[in-house]
Amino acid sequence: MTRALFIVDLQNDFTERGALGVAGGDEVALRVSQFLSQHAEDYAMIVASRDWHDPDNDNGGHFSATPDFVDTWPPHCVAGTYGAEYDELFDTSAVTHHLKKGQGLPAYSLFEGHADDGATAAQLLDAHGIIDIDVAGIATDYCVRASALDALAAGRRVRVLTDLIAGVHPDSSARALDEIQRAGAELVLSQR
Ligand SMILES: [Zn+2]
Numbered sequence: 001m002t003r004a005l006f007i008v009d010l011q012n013d014f015t016e017r018g019a020l021g022v023a024g025g026d027e028v029a030l031r032v033s034q035f036l037s038q039h040a041e042d043y044a045m046i047v048a049s050r051d052w053h054d055p056d057n058d059n060g061g062h063f064s065a066t067p068d069f070v071d072t073w074p075p076h077c078v079a080g081t082y083g084a085e086y087d088e089l090f091d092t093s094a095v096t097h098h099l100k101k102g103q104g105l106p107a108y109s110l111f112e113g114h115a116d117d118g119a120t121a122a123q124l125l126d127a128h129g130i131i132d133i134d135v136a137g138i139a140t141d142y143c144v145r146a147s148a149l150d151a152l153a154a155g156r157r158v159r160v161l162t163d164l165i166a167g168v169h170p171d172s173s174a175r176a177l178d179e180i181q182r183a184g185a186e187l188v189l190s191q192r
Pocket of ligand 1: 051053076102
């Protein structure tokens with residue numbers, strides 16, 4: 001078994017009522033939990049990332065009081081706060097590896113994260129002989145996009161589970177999926 005599942009930033013601040021909530025985020029958290037209850041055994045690794053920003057600085061210009069929602073954002077996912085925790089509807093019991101990213105800087109890709117022991121996604125994929133990666137999570141047009149493109153750049157076969165993602169903007173989400181597909185990923189439904 002050489003397939004991994006990435007679950008990107010399924011956190012309270014990115015779902016409904018969060019500081020940077022996207023439409024459909026809670027639904028994605030529910031669906032991912034249901035998917036894991038049926039398919040966790042299909043994966044050699046299940047890697048979840050969390051955006052995990054510093055409380056006392058603008059995280060390299062990532063936070064802004066006047067955000068443009070493209071390059072700058074309202075404060076979100078501050079380390080140790082409720083907003084930074086996994087979404088309440090996301091059952092993390094099957095997750096095998098937890099990565100945190102964004103400490104003091106913008107970090108969209110799961111590949112920029114580290115486990116608490118310092119391991120990176122690239123190291124974990126190599127250690128487990130992972131060839132195929134399925135990607136789910138939030139947000140389609142930012143962190144899912146960056147994670148999928150980095151997985152392709154790392155030489156893996158990538159599928160985006162299109163019923164297990166939610167985006168910030170509909171237009172940029174559609175563009176992101178097109179870009180990911182042109183870069184070589186498959187777009188598939190989790191339940192077929
Ligand atoms: Zn962030």
